Amino acid sequence: MPDWIVHLGVAWIISEILRMEKGNRAIFLVGSLLPDLLNKLEYPLSYLIGWQNASNITAATHIPFTVLMLCFLAALFFENSYAKTLLLLIAGSLAHFLLDMLMWPWPEGVGGVMWFWPLSWQGFKFGILWPESILPDIAVIAIIILLLLVKNRNKLFGKRASLLTS
Secondary structure, three states: OOOOOHHHHHHHHHHHHOOOHHHHHHHHHHHHHHHHHHHHHHHHHHHOOOOOHHHHHHHHHOOHHHHHHHHHHHHHHHHOHHHHHHHHHHHHHHHHHHHHOOOOOOOOOOOOOOOOOOOOOEEOOOEEEEEOOHHHHHHHHHHHHHHHHHHHHHHHHHHHHHHOOO
C-alpha cells in the first residue's frame, strides 16, 4: 500500500520539484499523512470501544470531505498564515488520496477514494497495486536517491559534474 514511506517520499519529491521552502515543505508533508493519522489509533481504540466502532471512526479520515474538515482545524495550529497553511495541508492530502487511488485492484465498486461523499458512496480508484506491494517503496526510495544525487552533484563530484551537465 502507499504506506507512510511512500506518502512522505512522494510528498517530499513533489516539494523538491516545486522548490518549496522548508516550513512550507513541513506543512505539505503533514498534509500528506493527515488521512492516515487516525488510522494508527484504530488498534488501541478497538480495545476501548470495540473493533467495529474504532474502524468506523478511523475510516472516516479516508474520506476527502472529512480530511478537508481536519485541514481547516489543523491549520489553526501552525504559525504561517491560515490560508497558506490550509492550502498546503489540502495539497498534501490530495497527494495522499491520489496515491491511495493506485491501490486495490479488486472488482468495480470495492474500495477506492470516495471523492463525492456524502452525496455518493462510490469509490474511485485506478486499482494498479495491492496494498502489501513493496514496489512503490522501492521506486520512491530510488527516485529520492536520484534527486539527492542530482541536487548535490557538485558537492559529491566537484566541478567536473557541473561541466558534464552544462
